Amino acid sequence: MATTEGKPTLQHLSNSQSQTILWLLEELEIPYNLNLFERQKNRAPESLKETHPLGRSPQLITASGRAIVERSAITAYLIDTYDSTGRFKVSGADDAHDAIREQELVGFAEASFNVTAMTAMMFYYLKALSPFFIRPLVSAVSAMIHLGYVDKEFDAQLKYMDSLLEGQEYFMSDGNPTRVDFVMLFFIQTVYYSKVVDITPYPNVKAWHDRCVARPAWKRAMEKGNGYSLGL
Ligand SMILES: N[C@@H](CCC(=O)N[C@@H](CS)C(=O)NCC(=O)O)C(=O)O
Known part of the structure; x- marks a missing residue:
């Protein structure tokens, strides 16, 4: 089980879409833990199943220990929780920006x-x-x-x-x-x-x-x- 130490943890797989979650974490400039996993014969290692049954990446383990998968949900969670100045939130001004x-x-x-x-x-x-x-x-x-x-x-x-x-x-x-x-x-x-x-x-x-x-x-x-x- 990934340790949280009061910070979110990214279960990050090499050569994968998890890179875009790492990008968001860097944009947010928040403290986080990064656990790096290497592909084995092009697939995710079995150890990624220890934190979520699908065994895929990205997985975000929240500070309270909840495992979130799917980038649409992870980005929503990270921005809702950590974007205190609203830099990455939509403005909601009109149909094209709501x-x-x-x-x-x-x-x-x-x-x-x-x-x-x-x-x-x-x-x-x-x-x-x-x-x-x-x-x-x-x-x-x-x-x-x-x-x-x-x-x-x-x-x-x-x-x-x-x-x-x-x-x-x-x-x-x-x-x-x-x-x-x-x-x-x-x-x-x-x-x-x-x-x-x-x-x-x-x-x-x-x-x-x-x-x-x-x-x-x-x-x-x-x-x-x-x-x-x-x-x-
Ligand atoms: N829809 C998921 C896709 C997650 C996914 O399929 N990740 C791939 C990496 S790009 C993976 O973990 N593959 C490992 C495998 O196929 O064993 C998301 O948005 O996070």
């Missing part, structure tokens, strides 16, 4: 963009890992799926994101990221870094990505984590 829009975009990231991204990534891994004699077949099926579904979805979704980011630095605000950015960044990085999709034709999305990773808190999180290599 709590409903934030929830809508967190849902869009996890349940819409992520579906396209994971479909593409599945074929990316299948192509790379299948034996050479069936690779042409897998490549042909992959090309069909891209042509008939994935590429059109990526284009529609990235154009939508590009329009949301027009004239503002982050999805919900200028100046500081919100839950939408903390959740979305990993999905964009997964497909962009593995070259499954090119985000450069969507200049606002590309500038947003570059802005996020230029933040000092992201850089500190990269130094404190145990690697963030996505794709093969």
